[in-house]
Amino acid sequence: MIDLKNIDVHFNTKEQVLHAVRDVSIHINQGDIFGIVGYSGAGKSTLVRTINLLQRPANGSVQVNGQNLLDLTAKELRQARKKIGMIFQHFNLMNSRTVAGNVHYALRSSNLSDEEKKIKVADLLKVVGLADKQDVYPSQLSGGQKQRVGIARALANDPDVLLCDEATSALDPKTTLSILELLKKLNEELGLTIVVITHEMEVIKEICNKVAVMEDGSVVEQGNIVSIFTDPKNPLTQEFINTATHIDQALEKLARHPSLLNLNREDVVVRLSFVGESTNEPLIARLYSKFAVTTNILYGDIEILHDTPIGNLIVILSGSAAQRSQAVHFLESQNVTVQQLEHIQLAKKSKVVPLIREKVI
Ligand SMILES: Nc1ncnc2c1ncn2[C@@H]1O[C@H](COP(=O)(O)OP(=O)(O)OP(=O)(O)O)[C@@H](O)[C@H]1O
Ligand SMILES: [Mg+2]
Structure with a gap:
């Protein structure tokens, strides 16, 4: 569906050549909701703007719907772009x-008759839940309603692809x-890719089936959402996921209030992570019945990603x-990942609270 191969984008600034995108290849299938996550300046917008050639790459190829966009004439590119809608943060x-x-304007070069355009606009506004706001001006709308207009406008030419650049960053949770x-509804009902x-893994977690992390x-790192969430390899991916699952905040709280831990000599603090069936097992109870090990849960979080439960506990x-x-060993045999937390570090890195009392678990 979308195939970006070895994309490079350079910007020539006064002092230097800035490499905004370096040798990026991603493949997006029809019907995917593909997330691109990274901090500000990572190159996300620049990369995505190559998908409709708003940004031409210095190197690489851009295929959308079987067409190599870099080979198209200006007229053909205009046609191809109509099938790629876009929405924005503001x-x-x-x-x-x-x-x-606003929606009608997007149909200005369509072949529909005036009457058909009117019907189309009304239909689109119905799809996005704004049937009663046709005659209202944007200044009278809330942020969420404005974005719904943006979505209706982006869908006007029946695109196959919708590009969303920080589309929810200006909105409340x-x-x-x-x-x-x-x-998600548009993806399911229209087959829209x-x-x-986004810079928030929370957004990715909510709707994406695949994700690429940019820095x-x-x-x-890139892959399907369940494998990235359960086994992130890159430190930046791990950081994004710890934020999305609120593990970072939990550790921070514990570091600020070490008395909550109330550790005895024989206690250790561990993080348990598990996927799928492990979450159904009464594992914690079995630690006591089998090994006389008691477990005090300090923090717990279970996410359901595409019907797969993913759990994180700090105990x-x-x-x-x-x-x-x-x-x-028993936990590991049940496919639970056990990570001993030797210390808890405040985000500001000003203070490290040691948790370890003896070396061996
Ligand atoms: N037209 C341009 N001219 C010069 N430099 C640019 C241009 N567009 C982007 N850049 C630079 O390229 C890099 C990547 O920018 P880009 O906007 O793609 O990042 P981003 O990941 O979308 O960031 P943000 O989350 O802030 O939107 C940045 O260093 C940016 O300053
Ligand atoms: Mg951007």
């Missing part, structure tokens, strides 16, 4: 036109969810070193 609506007027739900740029112009294991060691 909506980019025309304030002097009504809601219907509840409105963000409602927009993400709308995108969606590319989502300094490169894709440092204190109490028992003799030998008992704890057996318990850890």
Whole structure:
């Protein structure tokens, strides 16, 4: 569907040549909701703008729907671009036109009759839940409603692909969810392929089936969402996931209030991560019945990604070193990843709270 191969983008600034995208290859299938996550300046927007050639790459190839876009004439490219809709963080609506007027404008070069255009606009506004706002001006709309107009406008020419550049970054969490739900509905009902740029793994977690993580112009890791969430390899991916699953905040809280831990000599703090069936097992109870190891849960989080439960716990294991060691082996045999936390570090890196009392678990 979308095939970007070895994409490089350079910008010539006064002082230097800036490599905004470095040798990036990604493949997006029809019907994917593909997330691109990274911090500011990572090159996400620049990369995504190569998909409709708003940004021409210095090297590489851009295939969309079987067409090599770099080979097209200007006229053919205009046609191809109509099938690639785009929405933005700040909506980019025309304030002097009504809601219907904004969507209607996107149909200016369509072959539909005036009457057909009117029906089309009304249909699109119905799809995005704004049937009653046709004659309202953008200034009278909430942020979420403005983005719905942006989506209706982007769908006007029946695109196969929708590019979303930080489309929910200006919205509150509840409105963000409602927009993400709308995108998911469009993906399911229209078979729309969606590319989502964001700096929040929360957004990726909510709707994407695949994700690429970008840093300094490169894709440092990519894959399907369940494998990336359960086994992130790159430190940056791990950081994004720890934030999305609130593990970072939990550790931070514990570091600020070490008295919560109330550790005895024989206690260790561990992080348990598990996927799928392991989450159904009464494992914690079995640690006590089998090994006399007690478990004090400090933090727990279960995410459901595409029907796969993914769990993260921070717990204190109490028992003799030998008992704890057996318990850890048992957990690992049940496909639970056990990571001993030797210290908890505050995000500001100003303070490290040691958790380890003895070396062996
Ligand atoms: N037209 C341009 N001219 C010069 N440099 C640019 C241009 N567009 C982007 N850049 C630079 O390229 C790099 C990547 O920018 P880009 O906007 O793609 O990042 P991003 O990941 O989308 O960031 P953000 O999350 O802030 O939107 C940045 O260093 C940026 O300053
Ligand atoms: Mg950007």
